[in-house]
Amino acid sequence: MTTTLLYDGSFDGLFTAIFEVFEYRYQDVEIVCREKFYQENIFAEIHETVTQSEKSERVLNKLEQSIGKKGIHQLLKVYLSENTESEKVILSAVRQSIKYPEKNILENYADADIMTISKICKSVDRESHRMTAFVRFEKMQDDLFFSKIDPDFNVLPLIRKHFSDRYQDQKWMIYDLRRNYGILYNLETSDFFYPDEKLEIKNYQEKFHNEEKNYQTLWQRYFTKTNIVERKNIKLHVQHVPKRYWKYLTEKW
Structure with missing residues (x-):
């Protein structure tokens, strides 16, 4: 049995x-x-x-x-x-x-x-490697740097040390949309948090810091200006940056 x-x-x-x-x-x-x-x-x-x-x-x-x-x-x-x-x-x-x-x-x-x-x-x-490479933080009105991710696997515990070591001078949060939990760093410790309900981020852009809006606009313009159309190789580009990660990249919006 x-x-x-x-x-x-x-x-x-x-x-x-x-x-x-x-x-x-x-x-x-x-x-x-x-x-x-x-x-x-x-x-x-x-x-x-x-x-x-x-x-x-x-x-x-x-x-x-x-x-x-x-x-x-x-x-x-x-x-x-x-x-x-x-x-x-x-x-x-x-x-x-x-x-x-x-x-x-x-x-x-x-x-x-x-x-x-x-x-x-x-x-x-x-x-895990791609999350460390493609995660983008956005500065919010309260000076917190926020990032939303939607990985295929539950990799937050695996990338926690990378971001804790690399970004020690600013408050940040990484939130897993699919699993409804995240990491919050408060300049001293990085701890997991588990909200009772999914975070409402449908209109979270409205909470962007003014600097964030300007930076995004500048970066998009820079990416457009430096892009050489004649040398564009979409097949090679997708090999290095699969399309499912484009949603994290400001220049792809």
Whole structure:
């Protein structure tokens, strides 16, 4: 009989569920986020997991001994990818790591689940890099620099350090439109914030600082004037700056 472990969708919750797979010796098992669960198999046993950081840390500490901190970071990226196979391949990686503790199983690309992890990590890395390259801040009336993003993956936790290190002399906010949360930097710390309702940004341009409007106009004029029509290569341009990122670029408006 299949056992379905339901968890709260958090990283700690996922590894609490993995701990309980071993604790209760489940064999035929699947781990599913509670919010996404739809019971197709009426004969499946349901196990409700309550997130416990102690259990999660025990699994992560054990894993670190074989795959290192870099390996843990790879599993975090798989989790943040929100891929439908994330829970499955992460559980598979943990099981293999427990079975072969002397090996870094994440280097065994002959295994289908490990190869899936590798592919997911590459995709998430690519998206993270593009977010650091294409994010544009806009100065608001309260002198806060605001940026809205809509990435394919949940990369905010991965790009937080980049912006915290690079922009230490100004207050800024990055808000994920799709996932309704963001990062706020107040000149001292950068913290995640989770509004109860989605931020209303339909007419947020009305809150632009006057300087911002002028800068945008100047930049658009500069881009137009320096653009050499005869040398335009749209195919090459799209390869380096895919169209789905154009919405972040002032010169494309």
